[in-house]
Amino acid sequence: MCFSSNYKVLVALICIVSMLKNTCQGADEYLEARCKLLRDDEGEFRGSKLNLSESEGKVNEYLVSLKLKELEESYGNFSAYLPERNFLDAKEDIEQSKVFQFIQKIPKGTSLHTHLLAAVNVDYIIQNFTYMENLYGCTNFFNIFKLKFLENSKQDLNCSWKSLKTYRQENPNFDAFLKNCLALGKEAVNQTRNEVWSEFKNTFSSLYDFASHRPVFKLYVKQLLEELWVDKVIYTELRGTFMPLYDLNGTTYNTKMFLDTLIEAVDDFKTSHPDFLGIKYILNLYRGVDNNTLKSTLEELIYYKSLYPDLIAGFDFIGLEEEGKNLVDFHEELLKVSKDLQFFFHAGETNQFGHTDLNLADAILLNATRIGHGFALVKHPQLLEEAGKRDIAVELCPISNQVLKLNKDPRNHPATILLAKGHPVVICNDDPSVWGATGLSYDWYVTFMSMTWQNHGLKILKQFAIDSITYSAMSETEKIEAFEVWTRMWDEFIEEVICRNKL
Ligand SMILES: *[C@@H]1O[C@H](CO)[C@@H](O)[C@H](O)[C@H]1NC(C)=O
Ligand SMILES: *[C@@H]1O[C@H](CO)[C@@H](O)[C@H](O)[C@H]1NC(C)=O
Ligand SMILES: *[C@@H]1O[C@H](CO)[C@@H](O)[C@H](O)[C@H]1NC(C)=O
Ligand SMILES: *[C@@H]1O[C@H](CO)[C@@H](O)[C@H](O)[C@H]1NC(C)=O
Ligand SMILES: *[C@@H]1O[C@H](CO)[C@@H](O)[C@H](O)[C@H]1NC(C)=O
Ligand SMILES: *[C@@H]1O[C@H](CO)[C@@H](O)[C@H](O)[C@H]1NC(C)=O
Ligand SMILES: *[C@@H]1O[C@H](CO)[C@@H](O)[C@H](O)[C@H]1NC(C)=O
Ligand SMILES: *[C@@H]1O[C@H](CO)[C@@H](O)[C@H](O)[C@H]1NC(C)=O
Ligand SMILES: [Zn+2]
Numbered sequence: 001m002c003f004s005s006n007y008k009v010l011v012a013l014i015c016i017v018s019m020l021k022n023t024c025q026g027a028d029e030y031l032e033a034r035c036k037l038l039r040d041d042e043g044e045f046r047g048s049k050l051n052l053s054e055s056e057g058k059v060n061e062y063l064v065s066l067k068l069k070e071l072e073e074s075y076g077n078f079s080a081y082l083p084e085r086n087f088l089d090a091k092e093d094i095e096q097s098k099v100f101q102f103i104q105k106i107p108k109g110t111s112l113h114t115h116l117l118a119a120v121n122v123d124y125i126i127q128n129f130t131y132m133e134n135l136y137g138c139t140n141f142f143n144i145f146k147l148k149f150l151e152n153s154k155q156d157l158n159c160s161w162k163s164l165k166t167y168r169q170e171n172p173n174f175d176a177f178l179k180n181c182l183a184l185g186k187e188a189v190n191q192t193r194n195e196v197w198s199e200f201k202n203t204f205s206s207l208y209d210f211a212s213h214r215p216v217f218k219l220y221v222k223q224l225l226e227e228l229w230v231d232k233v234i235y236t237e238l239r240g241t242f243m244p245l246y247d248l249n250g251t252t253y254n255t256k257m258f259l260d261t262l263i264e265a266v267d268d269f270k271t272s273h274p275d276f277l278g279i280k281y282i283l284n285l286y287r288g289v290d291n292n293t294l295k296s297t298l299e300e301l302i303y304y305k306s307l308y309p310d311l312i313a314g315f316d317f318i319g320l321e322e323e324g325k326n327l328v329d330f331h332e333e334l335l336k337v338s339k340d341l342q343f344f345f346h347a348g349e350t351n352q353f354g355h356t357d358l359n360l361a362d363a364i365l366l367n368a369t370r371i372g373h374g375f376a377l378v379k380h381p382q383l384l385e386e387a388g389k390r391d392i393a394v395e396l397c398p399i400s401n402q403v404l405k406l407n408k409d410p411r412n413h414p415a416t417i418l419l420a421k422g423h424p425v426v427i428c429n430d431d432p433s434v435w436g437a438t439g440l441s442y443d444w445y446v447t448f449m450s451m452t453w454q455n456h457g458l459k460i461l462k463q464f465a466i467d468s469i470t471y472s473a474m475s476e477t478e479k480i481e482a483f484e485v486w487t488r489m490w491d492e493f494i495e496e497v498i499c500r501n502k503l
Helices: 005-023 029-043 054-076 087-096 098-105 122-129 164-170 174-182 186-190 193-211 214-230 255-272 291-307 327-337 356-365 381-389 398-403 415-420 441-451 458-470 476-500
Strands: 109-115 135-139 145-149 233-240 278-286 312-318 370-373 393-396 425-427
Touching: 054 098, 054 441, 054 458, 054 476, 087 098, 087 186, 087 398, 087 441, 098 441, 098 476, 109 370, 109 425, 109 458, 109 476, 122 174, 122 214, 135 164, 145 174, 145 193, 164 174, 174 193, 186 193, 193 214, 214 233, 214 255, 233 312, 233 476, 255 278, 255 291, 278 291, 291 312, 291 327, 312 327, 327 356, 356 370, 356 381, 393 415, 398 441, 415 425, 415 441, 425 441, 425 458, 441 458, 458 476
Parallel strands: 109 233, 233 278, 278 312, 370 393, 393 425
Antiparallel strands: 135 145
8 A cells, every 4th residue: 555645745744843843943033932832831741751763653653644634624524523422423433433443453551440340342242142041131120121040030039030032032122122221322312411320320230140140250251351352451450349149050159259250260361362461350339338338348358358469459439429428428437448458439520519529639638549530630720739749540531421421522521631731641441331332442542532632643642551551550560561561562563553554
């Protein structure tokens, strides 16, 4: 394949612009001052201090040319700007983007904020897991359709279970119905925040008993890792509860069995994927609990951390932040364990100001390792500064924020300011299966196209990958290994892009 002359002109222009930028020799004093001002401003952007090799520089130019082409279309035509359209609606079009396809191939390092039960592609689940024998379904008292493995429908009398085989005989569109139970449909585009959150929560209930069937749990975890691996992710931190697994004969197992099964699944995966480094688990608890429940949960967590120090990363609260209790209500219990556990609090995932967002103060004072979302952080200059001093990274999940109605246009996302000020940010996918995403590429794409300068290319993406390792809960030794593996993949990737595109 050869480049059009347009491409070469563009590359030449970029070279000239960047030469001017470094030296800042304008035609007059005003232009020189303007150049210096912008140079210093851009110099604060996350990743701007990285140096690219000559090969990386070529790949960067190629990437920026793809990015500019796509952005320029949207400068002339507002409706061509994909990240602003609700992801549920724009996903297929994003997949056609050259920039997106480029991002899919980038070695991304790690994935640090994903909820266990919202992490496997729903089409895959339906097609490959729900045709298994002994799978039953039932609409429960709360009008939620639950899935569960049973020997027969009478094994659990809490609900009127019917086999999926029967459902499918009765309703040829059953799989579409099922998909609507496990993921948000396009109707969510026009729903309110409350409506979307309510459907969103139900997807977890629908899947819970399905995924805690012990043999399926292993398959589920392996598929989760496969989807990350295909997306060039080599390690992940998952949030979830300690699920009591069960077998078909009604045996239910304790937490130790849950953790052993999780480890078994990950080890199986590592055997067939030697460069995959593993996972860590962040136990989460509903933020509406009382002190006693929190206390006993933390005690249990510390006990299991002593048994599985490499697996257990720490603790977090989940649930709609605005309707739960505040972190400060739990500060006494949390302080007691702050020497034993790392925290990864969802905090500031709200549009409120001076209210729920104040959880950020607690996340910072409790030395959270990272903050989930931190959407409200830039509204609080002292909190932002303190988070910077303590080097607390923000977990940015732009598609989650859009689908769950915190923010519509990612160009207005506050994390843009975090990046512009050089604050560490890790890009995460939160609950990808609920909106039909797999891996991290979709969130990387939205961030790259919406929250970086138009001329920013490979540096910021390389920085995202580096930060995903640096701000993980891996030990220093584990990080060294992760950097080794990632660097090897990165170098191969650069070579491959140069070769394939004859750069
Ligand atoms: C990049 O190169 C400059 C100039 O050679 C050097 O001062 C700087 O330390 C380098 N930055 C990194 C992150 O290596
Ligand atoms: C603007 O972009 C939209 C979406 O890509 C496209 O359907 C439409 O035809 C474009 N309009 C013009 C005038 O190019
Ligand atoms: C089901 O699994 C097969 C084999 O892994 C795979 O090729 C297929 O794409 C899966 N189906 C879906 C809908 O993902
Ligand atoms: C039925 O529900 C009760 C109360 O929620 C629960 O304790 C019991 O384990 C359930 N039975 C089965 C078979 O799941
Ligand atoms: C959402 O509402 C807009 C404006 O009323 C409409 O054009 C669009 O088709 C709706 N989308 C969905 C998925 O219902
Ligand atoms: C239940 O099934 C599991 C897995 O097949 C088996 O290991 C266990 O012994 C069975 N328990 C009983 C009580 O039959
Ligand atoms: C936990 O206990 C403290 C001290 O008694 C109290 O102030 C706080 O409100 C309690 N928190 C919750 C969530 O009940
Ligand atoms: C947080 O870290 C600071 C600085 O290391 C330390 O002084 C403080 O005690 C820590 N706070 C908690 C709650 O661990
Ligand atoms: Zn989350």
